[in-house]
Amino acid sequence: MSARPSAPTPPSLGRATLLVAEREITSQVRTKSFLVSTAVLLVGVLAAIILSSVFSGRTGDDVPVAVVSSVAGQVPTTEGLEVRDVADRAAALEAVRAGDVDAAVVPGDGPLGVEVVAMSSAPQVLLGALTVEPDVELLDPAAAEGGVRYIVTFAFGLVFMMSAIGFGSTIAQNTVTEKQTRTVELLLSAVPARALLAGKILGNSVLALGQTAAIAAVSVLALVVTGQDGLLTMLGTPLVWFVVFFAIGFVLLAAVYAASASLVSRVEDTGVVLQPAMWLTMLPYFLVVFFNDNPTVMTVMSYVPFSAPVGMPVRLFLGEAAWWEPLLSLAVLAASCLVVIAIAARIYERSVLRMGGRVRVREVLAGSGAD
Amino acid sequence: MLELRGISRSFGDRLVLDDVSFTVGQGRLTGFVGGNGAGKTTTMRIILGVLAPHAGTVTVDGAPVDGAQRARFGYMPEERGLYPKMQLVEHLTYLARLHGFDRPGATQRAEALVERLGLSARAKDPVESLSLGNQQRAQVAAALVHDPDVLVLDEPFSGLDPMAVEVVQGVLAERAAQGVPVLFSSHQLDVVERLCDDLVIIGGGRVRAAGTREDLRRQFGTARHEIVAEGDMGWLRDVPQVRVDELAGGSAVFEAPEDVAQQVLTSALARGPVRAFTPLRPTLAEIFRDVVTDEPELEEVAR
Numbered sequence: 001m002s003a004r005p006s007a008p009t010p011p012s013l014g015r016a017t018l019l020v021a022e023r024e025i026t027s028q029v030r031t032k033s034f035l036v037s038t039a040v041l042l043v044g045v046l047a048a049i050i051l052s053s054v055f056s057g058r059t060g061d062d063v064p065v066a067v068v069s070s071v072a073g074q075v076p077t078t079e080g081l082e083v084r085d086v087a088d089r090a091a092a093l094e095a096v097r098a099g100d101v102d103a104a105v106v107p108g109d110g111p112l113g114v115e116v117v118a119m120s121s122a123p124q125v126l127l128g129a130l131t132v133e134p135d136v137e138l139l140d141p142a143a144a145e146g147g148v149r150y151i152v153t154f155a156f157g158l159v160f161m162m163s164a165i166g167f168g169s170t171i172a173q174n175t176v177t178e179k180q181t182r183t184v185e186l187l188l189s190a191v192p193a194r195a196l197l198a199g200k201i202l203g204n205s206v207l208a209l210g211q212t213a214a215i216a217a218v219s220v221l222a223l224v225v226t227g228q229d230g231l232l233t234m235l236g237t238p239l240v241w242f243v244v245f246f247a248i249g250f251v252l253l254a255a256v257y258a259a260s261a262s263l264v265s266r267v268e269d270t271g272v273v274l275q276p277a278m279w280l281t282m283l284p285y286f287l288v289v290f291f292n293d294n295p296t297v298m299t300v301m302s303y304v305p306f307s308a309p310v311g312m313p314v315r316l317f318l319g320e321a322a323w324w325e326p327l328l329s330l331a332v333l334a335a336s337c338l339v340v341i342a343i344a345a346r347i348y349e350r351s352v353l354r355m356g357g358r359v360r361v362r363e364v365l366a367g368s369g370a371d
Numbered sequence: 372m373l374e375l376r377g378i379s380r381s382f383g384d385r386l387v388l389d390d391v392s393f394t395v396g397q398g399r400l401t402g403f404v405g406g407n408g409a410g411k412t413t414t415m416r417i418i419l420g421v422l423a424p425h426a427g428t429v430t431v432d433g434a435p436v437d438g439a440q441r442a443r444f445g446y447m448p449e450e451r452g453l454y455p456k457m458q459l460v461e462h463l464t465y466l467a468r469l470h471g472f473d474r475p476g477a478t479q480r481a482e483a484l485v486e487r488l489g490l491s492a493r494a495k496d497p498v499e500s501l502s503l504g505n506q507q508r509a510q511v512a513a514a515l516v517h518d519p520d521v522l523v524l525d526e527p528f529s530g531l532d533p534m535a536v537e538v539v540q541g542v543l544a545e546r547a548a549q550g551v552p553v554l555f556s557s558h559q560l561d562v563v564e565r566l567c568d569d570l571v572i573i574g575g576g577r578v579r580a581a582g583t584r585e586d587l588r589r590q591f592g593t594a595r596h597e598i599v600a601e602g603d604m605g606w607l608r609d610v611p612q613v614r615v616d617e618l619a620g621g622s623a624v625f626e627a628p629e630d631v632a633q634q635v636l637t638s639a640l641a642r643g644p645v646r647a648f649t650p651l652r653p654t655l656a657e658i659f660r661d662v663v664t665d666e667p668e669l670e671e672v673a674r
Contacts, residue, residue: 007520008471010442019468027457182452185421186513189446190469192438353421 013198016191020199025207028170037166038211042218049222052151063123066095066104071114074130075105081126093117102126148231153292153314156242157285159215160310163246164253164281167208169274171200171254172261175352176270179262184352193349201254201341208250213243235317241326242313245333249309252337253281259344262352263359273358284310295320303329305336372397373418373521373552378427380413387413389576391427395521395552395569400543402567403556404659410576411556412449415525418554419446431521442470445519447527451510455499459509460485462498463516470517477516484512489538503530511539515546522546524555528562540566564655574663584655591658596632597624599647600639610635624651 011019028034064082067075068089075083084101086092092104102123108115114130116122178184187196216239223232260273284307291297292314301311302321312329315321343365351359373395380388388410395401405411416422418429420441429436453462460481467477485494488508493501498509507530514524522543528536536559544566547553554571557563563570570587572580580587598604599622607623608615612631617624627635632650639645653661 007443007518008473008476010439010471011469016469019465023465027454031456177455178452181455182448182450183454184452185416185419185448186446186452186466187469188421189419189444190442190466190517 013195016195017198021203024203045215045218046222053226064101066092066101068092068106071107074114153288156314157288157310161285163208167204168257171204171257175258175261176267179265197348205251209247212246238313238317245309248333248337252340255341255344259347262348265355280306305333308333374430376428378424380425387576393571393581395554398547398550399568400547400553401569402563403571405573409573415523418523443520445514445522447510447514447524449525453498456497458495460494467516488512522553527555528557528559560655572662579662591661593626595626595651597649600645601643
């Protein structure tokens with residue numbers, strides 16, 4: 001009988017979790033589908049921002065601008081500006097309101113002695129042409145946000161939904177595949193179920209967060225490149241909050257996806273059990289799309305854990321939230337995240353080894369552990 | 372030593388295991404034989420803690436098995452479970468790391484095992500691209516990669532060609548020689564017969580027979596002899612206590628108590644030269660059929 005090598009120390013819960021997470025990340029990062037979809041997503045975001053800037057009148061016709069004769073000397077005859085002389089301030093406003101011109105340069109305070117008046121937003125080309133940035137008076141600021149407001153809220157909602165559904169489905173898929181192929185029996189002979197669940201959530205959350213942070217970075221880059229600094233200033237802080245909220249919000253959803261998927265034993269059956277999770281994921285998107293001009297709905301949404309990752313950044317962007325509100329909402333989100341993870345772990349631990357038909361949630365939660 | 376005592380388990384109303392008790396000794400290759408639905412897989416899953424028994428205990432060296440101890444078990448599940456997209460060596464390395472080996476140690480173990488099982492050429496291939504037989508070997512490797520203290524293998528030989536059976540047999544025998552208790556189930560009775568030291572026969576959820584291979588042979592085998600003589604052996608039919616199974620001219624196979632068999636030999640020698648006189652040992656398939664005859668659905672198993 002030859003001597004057997006001494007047994008290694010089993011990994012701690014934390015270490016086992018990291019090992020599982022590492023596998024989740026490396027195995028996904030190496031797949032072509034992940035690389036391609038990430039690239040497409042980033043290029044898409046970049047293209048959307050650049051194109052929208054291009055189409056918002058930066059090329060093509062010169063921007064018509066009314067200039068009051070008395071300050072005509074202040075406006076250089078830059079390329080891209082079509083200067084129309086008007087008699088006085090009243091005539092200039094008239095022209096702006098009528099839509100004959102995009103903006104007007106009128107006498108005003110400030111170092112230049114001029115002021116820019118526009119309906120919804122002042123053309124960048126004009127502001128750039130003036131040597132010193134003038135005061136801007138907007139005649140209809142509410143409408144100002146109309147287009148941009150819609151696009152930005154839509155973007156937050158869409159990015160969250162796509163990312164959460166994408167990575168949530170991956171978690172669900174992996175969980176059921178492990179169960180179906182009985183890989184899970186092999187894994188559980190080495191590490192506890194909690195480590196397996198935690199590693200899965202951690203790994204996919206890192207990927208999802210990485211992708212979302214990349215999208216945020218590309219958006220900032222694109223806004224800088226296209227010179228939309230104004231929008232960037234408005235968007236900067238909400239964007240950071242979005243990434244923070246996303247991190248915790250995704251962990252919450254990931255736990256729901258994993259626990260739901262552990263209830264079934266075959267990939268074909270995942271659709272049904274994932275429905276509630278899917279709805280929870282799509283809810284914030286539809287809410288922002290349909291109710292982004294309804295402050296009450298948006299306020300409620302920014303505190304409900306499942307929709308807060310979209311609701312709160314949108315409200316911050318719209319300037320509707322006080323400084324403490326994201327902190328409170330984040331605390332609510334984090335607390336509910338802990339509760340949901342605890343429940344998910346219970347469901348997962350008890351159902352992941354039960355083969356055959358669909359396991360009932362109530363049965364699992366009420367059960368006494370080992371079946 | 373792995374010991375099961377009074378294990379019972381039912382699914383709904385159906386009693387699947389009924390007071391199952393047996394031991395797998397240190398360094399003993401123990402074959403676990405039974406028909407479809409006899410309870411082999413359920414027993415193995417209970418040993419691994421994948422399923423909880425409704426009664427009874429599983430102990431290793433006298434102490435009830437806990438999670439930390441189970442982590443030192445090597446298990447090959449009934450349905451093959453490996454990540455389809457993962458590369459073979461990488462997968463085995465991952466499993467070894469989950470069991471606590473550091474990365475270099477795990478890689479080294481995985482590579483050595485892949486080579487031992489003749490899979491070197493496939494080491495970098497994703498598991499799903501392996502042939503069925505090779506996947507089977509990979510699964511054996513997955514059960515062994517962390518140098519387990521106890522091995523429980525559900526059908527490790529199914530789907531293997533004779534060469535691969537040879538290789539896997541060798542690997543299991545090596546582990547047993549290191550003092551590891553090995554329990555494996557199989558439908559291939561000839562393989563079990565060749566390989567195992569001990570045998571547990573299960574039928575209808577109950578242990579029908581258990582013990583060393585030789586004990587079972589003595590216990591369940593009928594004493595049969597073959598005799599080949601110069602002259603005609605027809606007279607054998609008239610000897611009391613002898614039951615003739617086959618008779619063709621000078622050769623006969625008969626069943627008789629040992630002393631009667633010796634008398635037959637003496638009588639035969641008195642009649643003329645005897646070319647051969649051999650005790651026939653029962654094959655495992657015969658014992659198996661004997662032990663589980665009351666199990667109607669077992670016929671297909673004893674092929």
